[in-house]
Amino acid sequence: MTGPNIAIDELRSLFLFEALTDDQLGWIAERAQVRTFDAGAVVYRADEPAEALWVLLDGRLRLTRTADGEEVPVNETAHRGAYAGAIRAFTAAAPGIYQSSMVTVAPSRFLRISADDFSTLMHDWFPLAVHLLDGLYLGIQNTEATIRQREHLAQLGHLAANLAHELNNPAAAAVRASAQLRTRVAGMRHKLGLLAGQRIDPELLRTLVTVQEAAVERAAKPREPLSSLAESDLEDALADQLSDLGIPDAYALAPVFAGAGLDADWLAEVADGLAPDAREGALRWLAYTVETELLMDEIEDASTRVSTLVAAVRQYSHLDQAAHQEIDLHPGLDSTLVMLGHKLTAVQVHREYDRELPTVPAYASELNQVWTNLIDNAVDAMAGRGDLWIRTYRDGEWAAVAITDTGPGIPDSVRGNLFDAYVTTKPVGQGSGLGLDNARRIVTRRHRGELSFTTGPDGTTFTTRLPLPPGVEAAATEQGRQT
Template sequence: MSGRPMPCSPREIGELFLFEKLTPEQLGRLCAEGRVERFEAGPVYAEGEDATCFYVLLDGTVVLSRRVGGDDVETHRTSQRGVYAGAMQAYVGDRVPQVYTNSMRVTEPTRFFVLPARTFASVMQEWFPMAVHLLEGLFFGSKSTQQAIGQRERLLALGSLSAGLTHELNNPAAAAVRATSALRERVAKMRHKLAVIAEGPFTRDALAGLIEIQERTAERVAKAPSLSPLEASDREDALADWLDDHGVEQSWRIAPTFVQAGLDTEWLDQVAAAVDEQLLPGAIGWLNYTVETELLMDEIADSTARVSHLVDAAKQYAQLDRAPYRTVDVHELLDSTLLMLSGKIGPRIDVVKDYDRTVPEIPAYPAELNQVWTNLIDNAVSAVNGAGGDGTLTVRTALHHDRLLVEFRDTGTGIAPEIRDRIFDPFFTTKPVGEGTGLGLDISWRIVVNKHHGTLRVDSVPGDTRFQVLLPLTAAAPEPTEEPA
């Protein structure tokens, strides 16, 4: 939008705090190359347009805003004479994109001193060379530092994830190793028992009957019921008594195995009826090895299935071989992140999943949402540990008007009111030196707000802190945006 040109007075612009130390010659140059313009109420420039001018307020009221999703969010409103906006990075030239980083409008007839961006850059270089060097160093140094520390933030998160995944994988892997070793021992004993049976007084029909019982026993193991500790104890006592009454040695060791396999005294009565009395102890020993091998194979199958599940969860978290932008079930992302961070969360923190499974899938960048969940869960764990280590982390999903709500609630120390407005600032952290970079929430805010057109907010008192992520249920085709540092 263009304003109405008006006369430029070196005296008037020399009263502005930006220019009050300039010489008459310098003020004359500014008036010669710049101009005074009067704007009626309405827009002056829009975010993302080529930054062609530097504006200094002479009188009136300006409103600055940033685009968040489809809305313009007001960031500043002032009538203070001398405030400035516009092509403020022109002094760095074409090393950065020269576009307006916000939008400006005026709410009443307003006058500006307007300086073309090329003139602003020229006078900065000529009149303030040392200041320009310092500003360039701050500008590019800050970007480099933010990128470097952002990379460290991701590495710290990766360390937490690796620890959690290693911890979770170790248990089923170790169980599979133990079960394999025990299975090898049981199979060796089974081969020995088979040799003894083959040399014994078993008839052909008795052996066939024993093999049939073995097959039916293996089927029962696969269908073994789940018993309470009291029910299991009562059944063990009954089986041990039955084995003792029938002259079977080591009943105390065999009975728990049979109970685990779902066998009972009625089943043993069927076994006793199928073989001669003198052959019963050998038959029971043979069936015991059968049951043990079946149980060990089940344990190996369960362990390897658990490892496979963990690998799938890791792939879900990292979004390997997935489209970067797609429709996702947010609960799958939350579950994979919680699993990856289980080692960091530890046994002293109870995790409660309060999911509304009826919420629809949403279009999103899932790998980056996982980074948000990681940062928020990590902060919650730190807060609970700071309050003593015992507490609860509740992850809740729900529909909130026309958006999806994902809430992380912890019972930790809370966020002090005096720093609540600063927690999303880059490099601000309350963690001890070496434990936090101060970029986790900044990165999370940019992923949620800038990339997903959502909202990230916090409500906190000691013992009840809630970070809430609100995401739109629908979205247009993704716009190319800068990757979070």
């Protein structure tokens, strides 16, 4: 409730105002209000418009912030003259909302000075202080901006290194297979020349072509991969069989046939259809043919992998798409996993996607930064080895993304202010403490969503909730009524 204006003597007894003149104290007394609250009352809430500076006259106050859906105390005091609220109303970079919530722990009395009056008195009475504090706040903002930019560049460099590693493997495989393919094609030309020089029987040539096509078709069919022991046994059996047929260097041909899924029965069938003096040339020609097909498959797989990575980069960056649009969350999560693939080599990734999850209005590339930070932190928490669950689901009017690791959990000492700038659980030099702060800003300010976490000795889950378009909820309700 509202009480009478405060007496000048009581104002002077507060350390904030003890050096002011009678005229200045009178100016405040005319404009300020005294307000009383019972114990447990909410004076103001975080994210509400910062309309006033509150000064404690008597009682006890507590400042809290929301973490994981709970109000976490950040300060509690009964010190007379303690102040909170719109304390930066006089600065050029004043936040327009309260940064925390204030509740009373005991019956309390406050002096309420409107943000506009507080700004006026600071500019009129303490212009030098205003300039100094403006410069201080601006310097802090510039420092934060620089560090955030460096953090972002470091993250981009990290992703670029991962991408380079992921691209290098298929590119190297394609180069290696291309060089081997050139050698095998040259060998095929040589064998074809030898066969032509021997004036081979046309019927035998037709038989070789038929066997060649059958071998290629059989090699192309999908099959269950063999264990290392089974594959070694197959190679030994084929090598012994080739040696019995009088084929020199049988242990060089056997791995080729085994790798294509060609077994002893196939080899026996082919050998029975060839004259003894034609077996060696024919089987080597078939080996070149089969190996050529395997090398072309390897080149195709490597090229497809490169194409997939490039597509993931395009999906991750959204360079050729509108900045803000309604998106399916799953492609962004998948492209982020591809971008971080090098860090996930020893991590088992479990995707539990709700494919019926509606699209959400979002800045897709910024959300991908959130996924990158949360997944990267999860992998670091597990020291690069463990299980990672990514789950999407609908939570009422929200689309939810939960990212869970099997790490040791977040220490109690940082849980209350984990989303604050410069707070990190990583060793010195390995984290700036701005990743989660940036993620929270993107989720809460850019998307009007929520970012929370639960943690324990068995792991941690970060849950991002993004608001669904209003029409989606209405459509779902109407559909439920019709059903």
